[in-house]
Amino acid sequence: MSADLTKTPEQIQAMREGGKILATIFADLRAHVKPGMSEIEVNDWVEEQIEKHGAEPTYATLKPVFKGVICISVNEQIVHSPPSEYVLQTGDVVSFDMVITYKDMKVDSAFTMVIDEKLTGAKKLLLDTTEKSLYAGINAIKGDGTRIGDISAAVEATLHGGQLGIIRELVGHGIGVEMHMPPEIPNFGTKGNGPVLKVGDTIAIEPMASLGGEKIKVDSDGWTISMKDSSLSAHFEHTVLITENGVEILTQL
Secondary structure: OHHHHOOOHHHHHHHHHHHHHHHHHHHHHHHHOOOOOEHHHHHHHHHHHHHHOOOEEHHHHOOOOOOOOOEEEEOOEEEOOOOOOOEOOOOOEEEEEEEEEEOOEEEEEEEEEEOOOOOOHHHHHHHHHHHHHHHHHHHOOOOOOOEHHHHHHHHHHHHHHOOOEEOOOOOEEEOOOOOOEEEEEOOOOOOOOOOEOOOOOEEEEOOEEEOOOOOEEEOOOOOOEEEOOOOOEEEOEEEEEEOOOOEEEOOOO
16 A cells, blocks of 8 residues: 555655645635636636646546536535536535646645635534544644554544534545545544555545535536535545654645
């Protein structure tokens, strides 16, 4: 498992640089998105930003073909939704998930926001707790020798604390020369269990949660994954690097 994630210092530096590009695009995207914009318009703007920063849209290389450079998942949609003609509305809960390639290395990140509305009530609980669970998982990484179960258990405990539905059928993953690599990073687990991480490994941690149940379904487009009970959902993700005594978040400014 770990050998698959071994990379050169140059590859790690490329992921650092790519991570900063992705984080910059996401920061600008938060400010750019407004009610009345279609998902296609958002996608086209993001594609321009990727090109401007000298990176490549990884989703554009997928087989079967993914129609877009970013996943835009609204309300009960949890992940993998291709951009559509849907026009974003005030109060929509929207998750943005994207992988870019920079100097042949991939980085992956996601965040969820509410369109043009102050976060309150159940939406605030959903977004705040899911994001908090991401950082709980990251903070569980103590460097060389950390086990996947340590991350998973920390994510699960935080989501349980918010009484959220945990999306158990979808997992985080290793990342680097490929978008999805071993090991899998579940959002539930037992501390002290699972594969061991080593210095230089890069993984994507991505908790997904709902205000309802845990069951998901694949929509008729073959890509979009939604909540079976149509409950609101959230998704947060960072690509991180395992260091000697801790962790470095690559996809943040």
